[in-house]
Amino acid sequence: MADAPLHLALDNSPLTMPIKEAGALPDGTPLRFETVQPIHRAFAPMAREGRFEVSEMAIVTALQALAYGKPIVLLPVTLAARFQHRCLIRLASRPELTPAALRGCRIGVRAYTQTTGMWVRAILAEEAGLPAEAVHWVTQEGAHLAEYRDPPFTENRGKGRSLPDLLRAGEVDAAILGNDLPDDPAFVPVFPDPAAAAAAWFARTGIVPVNHVLVARRDVAESRGDTLRALMAALRANKPAPSSDGAPDLRPMGEAALRKPLAAVLEACQAQRLLPRAVSIEELFAPARELGLAA
Missing domain, CATH: 3.40.190.10 (Periplasmic binding protein-like II)
Structure with a gap:
């Protein structure tokens, strides 16, 4: 399984382009990227039918998928954020x-x-x-x-x-x-x-407005944890160096860095009637934590 290509839908960005151009992870795992433009067109097929093994996804879509019991796992990697x-x-x-x-x-x-x-x-x-x-x-x-x-x-x-x-x-x-x-x-x-x-x-x-995160199908997270850890490490390695002027980190990664912005997202989603039921911050991170993918 380690040599099987990983099927992904990710937008082009400074985080993703190095691995897209390499066509493989540093551990040698080949990568097969689906071309989806604009990238939000990948979110519905991933949330509804798990079309990709790993995908970029808007955080509201990811939360709704979790609330509706879809078999995806939120991985604590921010792929896009901006002040709104x-x-x-x-x-x-x-x-x-x-x-x-x-x-x-x-x-x-x-x-x-x-x-x-x-x-x-x-x-x-x-x-x-x-x-x-x-x-x-x-x-x-x-x-x-x-x-x-x-x-x-x-x-x-x-x-x-x-x-x-x-x-x-x-x-x-x-x-x-x-x-x-x-x-x-x-x-x-x-x-x-x-x-x-x-x-x-x-x-x-103190909140970074996170827009897009990384998600994986539950079966992939359970069977290919080492590959997902290698993917997350590769994306983390492509982050720009911290700004010398103290500018906020617009690519927070890891559970600790994402708890505060995602807690704010959950609160806003509840207030705006975006979720069918209450979702706690612990529920959000639990699947990745259980599978050793939350760091």
Whole structure:
């Protein structure tokens, strides 16, 4: 089994490109990468049917998969994270639209379950006193988990027009975008100085907003633990050196480093009706810990 290729779906990043280019782990295990672009298109087939042995997955999708009893194991490796204040945008011609003024407004987001949307809603709840139900959420897609149903304060408009187009047409008041933020002066962040707001938020909370983590099918985690440990070690070895200016580590790895951000994610998911039942931080890490994959 040690020589069998490991089937993975991972996005291109400084963490993953060295092993993608090598085509193998340092221990010689061959790697077979599935090409999925954008990477969020891999999340539903992994969560619903375990299509890959190992996959990148949005943390909200991973938590929902766990809550619905899917046979996946969360591995404590962050593959993507970012500060989220800049991801909430408005038309530049609407300068009066502040975070607090969004109560009762319509905000567009790709999916209600999108992790970027979860983080922005958590920030709005904390900093502007806006719980999720105080806003009407206009979505384009459903959840990656077939069992999940969006709450009643959402409206699925389908994929017909882009979120920037809906903003231009005045059909939403603001929108949440991640890697697809438009490079267009017609759009500006709702938070007036998002970099300063994010820095203040991190200084206050100490939380890195984790977006994507590593998951494995349960049968693979049970039968190929040595290979998964080698994969995790290879990804960890590709992390950039710590910043000399004390900037936060945007790739936290290991249970100890991830407990605080994932506890915050669990709290936000409960508040936003993203989970069908309560999930504890211990339940989240237990499978990896039992299999010796939590360090």
